[in-house]
Amino acid sequence: MSEPKRFDLFVSVNPDLRSRAGHPFHLDCALRKVAERSGLKFVSFGNKQQDEEIKGLDFLNPVFSSTSWQVFFEGTPEIVSSHVDEFREGLKGLRERSGEDARIFVYWYMGSAEVFAELSRHASELTRSVFCLHLFSGFFCEPGSFTMAHLWHAGVLLERLRETGLQCEVISDSEKLIRDLELHTGATCKLVPAFASQELSAAERDRPSDRCIRVVYPTDDSSKRGFDLLLEFLQQHAVHYSGSLEFVVRVFPGNSSGVAQSLASELDNVEILEGQLTDDEFHQLLCDADVVILPYLKELFYYRTSSILYEAMALRKPVVVVEETWLSERVSLMGGGWIAEATVEGLAATFDVIAEGGRPGLEEKIRRISAVPQVEDLFSSILSLPYEGEEEFTFEPKFSAEDVENCYQSEKGKTRLQSDYEAAGREIAKLERKIRWLESELDRVVNSKTWRYTESLRGMVESVKEWRMKK
Numbered sequence: 001m002s003e004p005k006r007f008d009l010f011v012s013v014n015p016d017l018r019s020r021a022g023h024p025f026h027l028d029c030a031l032r033k034v035a036e037r038s039g040l041k042f043v044s045f046g047n048k049q050q051d052e053e054i055k056g057l058d059f060l061n062p063v064f065s066s067t068s069w070q071v072f073f074e075g076t077p078e079i080v081s082s083h084v085d086e087f088r089e090g091l092k093g094l095r096e097r098s099g100e101d102a103r104i105f106v107y108w109y110m111g112s113a114e115v116f117a118e119l120s121r122h123a124s125e126l127t128r129s130v131f132c133l134h135l136f137s138g139f140f141c142e143p144g145s146f147t148m149a150h151l152w153h154a155g156v157l158l159e160r161l162r163e164t165g166l167q168c169e170v171i172s173d174s175e176k177l178i179r180d181l182e183l184h185t186g187a188t189c190k191l192v193p194a195f196a197s198q199e200l201s202a203a204e205r206d207r208p209s210d211r212c213i214r215v216v217y218p219t220d221d222s223s224k225r226g227f228d229l230l231l232e233f234l235q236q237h238a239v240h241y242s243g244s245l246e247f248v249v250r251v252f253p254g255n256s257s258g259v260a261q262s263l264a265s266e267l268d269n270v271e272i273l274e275g276q277l278t279d280d281e282f283h284q285l286l287c288d289a290d291v292v293i294l295p296y297l298k299e300l301f302y303y304r305t306s307s308i309l310y311e312a313m314a315l316r317k318p319v320v321v322v323e324e325t326w327l328s329e330r331v332s333l334m335g336g337g338w339i340a341e342a343t344v345e346g347l348a349a350t351f352d353v354i355a356e357g358g359r360p361g362l363e364e365k366i367r368r369i370s371a372v373p374q375v376e377d378l379f380s381s382i383l384s385l386p387y388e389g390e391e392e393f394t395f396e397p398k399f400s401a402e403d404v405e406n407c408y409q410s411e412k413g414k415t416r417l418q419s420d421y422e423a424a425g426r427e428i429a430k431l432e433r434k435i436r437w438l439e440s441e442l443d444r445v446v447n448s449k450t451w452r453y454t455e456s457l458r459g460m461v462e463s464v465k466e467w468r469m470k471k
Helices: 023-037 068-074 077-098 113-120 147-163 175-185 227-241 257-266 279-287 307-314 326-334 344-367 375-383 404-408 411-447 451-470
Strands: 009-013 041-047 060-064 104-111 129-135 168-172 213-217 245-251 270-274 291-294 319-322 337-340
Touching: 009 023, 009 077, 023 041, 023 104, 023 375, 041 077, 060 077, 068 077, 068 113, 077 104, 077 113, 104 113, 104 375, 113 129, 113 147, 129 147, 147 168, 147 175, 175 326, 213 344, 227 245, 227 257, 227 344, 245 257, 245 344, 257 270, 291 307, 307 319, 307 326, 319 326, 319 344, 326 337, 337 344
Parallel strands: 009 041, 009 104, 041 060, 104 129, 129 168, 213 245, 213 291, 245 270, 291 319, 319 337
Antiparallel strands: none
16 A cells, blocks of 8 residues: 655745746756656745746746845844745635645745744744745855854854754754754754756867867856956966966956956966856856866855856866865765865865866866766655654664564664664654753852752753653
C-alpha cells in the first residue's frame, strides 16, 4: 500500500522575485519542477513590483512590498512585522482557495533570523504548514555588521523559534556559518549543499586550440566582489600576459566603467563588457571562458555562498578565488581551481602558474572538478526531511533491539533508523544546551550568594542530567 501524500502544495517565499533576470527567477523555475515531479501544486510568493514580462505567470503570487535585502538593512520591528504579515495574508488567501485541510510545504529562501523569529509568534495559526527556513549567510557579513554579535543574535532567535512549536527545519548552505553558530551560541541548523540554480550545459563556440586562455570576471563591479582588487591587478600586471592570457571584465555604466574602458584601450588583452546581460548572454559568457575569476573578499564572503561558483563548475570551468572565504573552502573540497592571496601580488602569482601551465594545466584542473549539486535532487531530499514538531513524523523509535539487525538490511529500515538517530541527536542537543544554561546560571547565583535559589537550580541540573541519561 502506498504512503499517503505528505503535502498538497509547495510554496516558495521569494520576495526578491521581480523579473526574469537573475537567481530568484531561476530558483523558482527549478523548484517548480521539483514540485511537479512530487505531484504538488507550486506557488511562488514574489514581490509586488514586477516587470511586465513576468506578470501573469500562473505560479506567481505578488505578496511582498519589500525585498529580503530591504527588510534586513532597514530592519525595524515595523518593517519585519509588516513583511511577515504580508506572508500570512498570502498564505491565508492560498488556504481559502485550496481548502483549510491542505498540507503546505513552505521554503523560505534568503531568510533572516529576525524574520523567522517574528514568524514564530504566529505558530498557532500555521499548524497545517511545514517550513524549511533557509538562513541566508549573506546577512552575517554585510558592511557595518559585527559578525559575533550577529551570531549571538541569530542563535537566540533560532532557539526562540524552536520553542514555539512551529513545524520547521532551519537550513544553511554555509558550513562555516553552521560551525560558528553551534560553537559560539549552541544553535543548530541542518547543512544542505549549495547548488546551481540553473541547469547549464556547455555550448562553446569553435575556437583555435592555440588561442589565449580566456579569463572571465562575470559578476558586478562592486568592491565587495573584489573588483577593485582585480582592476589594480590588471593595471599592474595584465601587460605581462599578452599572448598567453586575455581578460574579459564586466562593468556597469556609472560605476568603474570609465577607468576600465581606459585600461582596455591601452591593453590588447583586456576586454570590457559593459551593461546588463540577458540570461542567454550570461550563459554564453561562462561557456566561452577558460577560467572564471571570483575574487570575492573575506570581509563579505567569509560565510556567504555564491551560486556563480557552482554555475561555473557545472560548466566545467576552473575558478580563481581568494583565501579565507566560503569559495576557497569549496575549491579546496571540490577541486577545479586556484586559491590566491587577497593581494595584487597574490593574484599575479596565481596567474603566473596558469600562464605557465597552459592548456595542459587547465585540463588537469577540469578533471578534478567534482559533481555539482542540482536544485531538483537537493529539494527532493529536503521534502522528505522529518520536520521538528510535525505530528506525523515525530521521534518514535519503531524497532526493538531484536529487530534492528533484520530491519537494517532493507533500505526502508535504514532510512527509519537514521531518522530515529538524528531525532534522538536533536533531543540530546537540546538537553545539553539546557544543562549548559542551568550550570552557568548556577555559577552566577553561587557567586551572588543566593543560596536558596542555588539549591533549587542544583536540583534542576541534576534532574535534567538524570533524564538525559535515561533517554
